[in-house]
Amino acid sequence: AQSVTQLGSHVSVSEGALVLLRCNYSSSVPPYLFWYVQYPNQGLQLLLKYTTGATLVKGINGFEAEFKKSETSFHLTKPSAHMSDAAEYFCAVSESSSNTGKLIFGQGTTLQVKP
């Protein structure tokens, strides 16, 4: 069965510091991997996704993530945090063999950005 683990339910960084949000997955087949962001009282917005090809994926708002098969990881990074990055971040996986693309989400990581 697929699963996603996000290490650290809360991460706090200073404005301008590196952001690193960790995600590990479990999947019996090659995965599709996603990062979504959720601002308070809103739905989820896609930051980036990995399906095939280049393992370093660039997304919106300066975020990027690298698919590491050997480590079953898909960590999200941003070189310099902005106050506007404060939000809830979710990592998700779906099976490449799935007809529906059903997403399995992690528990989420709350990113706090301090001035």
Next chain:
Amino acid sequence: DAGVTQSPTHLIKTRGQQVTLRCSPKSGHDTVSWYQQALGQGPQFIFQYYEEEERQRGNFPDRFSGHQFPNYSSELNVNALLLGDSALYLCASSPEYGGGHTQYFGPGTRLTVL
């Protein structure tokens, strides 16, 4: 171009009642998925509709049912509401059926069961 829209925004019901939530997908999208997000948790997959049929279902009881209309819009129905059904219900649409396609989420319907 309007994104995914959901109605109502908020809903308060009492235990045992029934509720219907509605979703209009993004223009050109034919596949609709529903997720339940409890407070402080990640979303959990309820089911997905394509060509007016339920294609896959998550680990939810039969009290949860759905429908997709010819215009691709969808409804989620929950019968015999329990306190534990209180959550944010998210609808997501994607441009094609199948894995790997981006799912675009609506703002959600906040359901409170008293």
